[in-house]
Amino acid sequence: MSEPHSPQIFLGRQPILGREQQLVAYELLFRDGVLAADQGAQIVDPTKATATVITNAFTELAAHAALGPYTGFINIDRELLFSDLIEVLPPQLVVLEILESIFPAPDVIARCRQLRDLGFVLAVDDIVQIEAAYLPLLELTDIIKVDILKLDVDRLRGLTGELKKFGKKLLAEKVESNAQLSLCQDLGFELFQGYYFARPTIIVGRRINPEQAALLRLLALVMEDADTHAIENAFKVEPGLTVNMLRLTNSVSCGLSTKITSLRHAITILGRRQLQRWLQLLIYTNPKGNAQANNPLLQLAASRGRLMELLADRLQSRNRELADHAFMVGIMSLMPTLLGMAMTDILAQLPVAQRVKQALIENPDQCGQLGQLLLIVEATELTDPEALQDALQRLPAIHPEFLSNCLARAFSWANNLGQEQDSESAEA
Template identity: 40%
Template sequence: MPAIQLKDYCFAHQPILDADGNTVAIELLYRDAQPEAGNAFDDTTATANVILNVCSHLGMIELMGKRKLFINVAEDLLLSDSITLLPKDKVALELLEHIKITDEILARVRELKAIGYEFALDDYVFHFDPCPLFDLVDIVKVDILQADLNALDELVAYLRQWPCKLLAEKVENADIHQACLKAGFDLFQGYYFAYPTLHGGRITDPAKLVVLDLLTRVSSDADLDDIEASFKGNPGLTYNLLRLLSSPAFYTSHKIGSIRQAIQILGMQQLGRWLQVLLYTQQNEQSCLSLLELAVHRARLMELMASSVDAAPEQAYVAGMLSLADCALGMSMETIIQHLNLVEGIHRALLKREGDLGRLLRICEKLENGEFEEVAEIVESLNITISSLMEMQAASIAWGNRMLHDLFEQPH
């Protein structure tokens, strides 16, 4: 089999959250970029080298921390020696429910579990025929789109006969998430946290109102005295600014003697970016932190793609960062935009997904859901190849992971 390069495949990643909204794992989605070109890999031809190549480009193995990377493995890969190339403390191996269960498969799963690998059974659809893998896997993933939401209690009670965690996948909105949470699921996969829950046009967290007001001043090119006064009236915001300058993300050797000096050291562009981050973190809700991670990855990917469509990189970054602000603030995007002095291109992207920035944002959204065919249709009209998009996708994930790690690392 010829060496498989990054240009040969598309990949995406989706967060897996616990009941408290912490992102505890990531699922890696991947498929061949050009199946018609004769280099396709499928369930029977994918190798550990392919997966390792993806992980290496993503920079995720090193940056996962306590999170595990969920990866679909086919029968051939499961039975091969190559599977042990994957770090057992960093990955969870997903088996499709329709895998042909033989004594050889069961023995192999037992063997790999004995040396520390974790297993998940993927795409489970509720029925009363027990699967032999239930006694072996650590996690059962239930396809919620195929489940009867009125019978979730019965489903959970049935699966609780086995000592495995239950993961609800394809959880698409807050109502479905609440139903799964109430039924007793342990883990949740899907972008339910990335859909806005509106609160009548009012920001429910006063601290976020302060941040939005300050972001408005920065985006309107207010003078330094005005911005400094806003910080002086908000001691908590001032503390966070000084703490930021002590973090690995923005560390400076300068001794800070005043709020004005801190603002000048950071600069208006970086100050704006930091305020965009604060929109997602003021209440320190884990769901907001998951939103922040998603927004940062969008922003960086759009920034990297901007030059390909002759768009301003900083405008692309801002559009990506603000694309989930309605979810973080509980306000409509129309209301948020009224507060901010944004250029027309960002307006069109955020409200209608139109224009060059709108198309870049749509690429991000389609990638997040693993909708690779739709991604291909959009990039076909742009000066972006699939291979360069995948390079930028990998770079944005690695950059975002490093930035968030540095930003929230406690200063010494």
């Protein structure tokens, strides 16, 4: 009988946005468990699992690199709250999110006050009403998270009015539509979190802008291996895209030792393979020339593409074509959200390989290896460990430890891209 793998660390993240829908933080999704060779995941005690992850996250998984310039929200239950392990976390990088399961007894309030004195920022999770027993905790906290799905509009308005009296930042969690976002903005919420920002959905009624249409045409030219002069001319009539292209290709993520100074230089030095991936990323940036490194869709698309590429190498080492196709599937999986178009309409404009199309539009049983990889990548973004378990079982070659390492590398790659853009924007 085969031995089960040792407990593995999983790291996921869900974006937290500001009022302008800019990325300001991540909620880190820590998971731990044992994946047996002949059965599903056996999840160990959640408190011990989270504690184990915390003690290793900032070393083994380099969570500080995964966070980049952003803050990480970490869920804290009662047992972990009173553990010394929590104090190994760097206060400047994390927000301690006190779960709703913790009753604010006097010892809890005293511990929270102690953590505040140590420099930690506190958030309280899943507030749907104000109870007298929770008043001391609300006074201590810095951020109040409101579960808007559990409240109708009138109750949400009333609760928000009461919470504003505490003078704390309000975070609307489980935002799933543009109408909910607009309502919470009108009510004065400063932070927002939910599947509306992190899960790809088509936003009905959005028109593709001319710059994005031009980018799709450029991407098609590159994929068709058009003449360099034709590609350069197509860029020249779009000055904003030209600026953004040079910013992206000058990113530290390119691994180049010299700065790129012109479009022809970029096309020549990068080659068509690298040029194609930067065009795919460029679709997610501001077409007017502002790189918008804190765009959550850019971050998510970049990390998806890189993670898909790393996982593909596990399936077929040194198969560059499969890795390139995997990167494309990861990037393109979010384009319906960005462009407000059906995936079939997007694919009709691009000469993509058949297995790329299959991965993006077929059902899970017919989507091939690339589609199975996409299922794994999407599952890492969810809070449901069973979804990740099911996805991993479809591709046994992707072991939990390898996935964990690849997640950290993909997050770091995407954040390095963003940091470089931030730096260049500041110098401009």
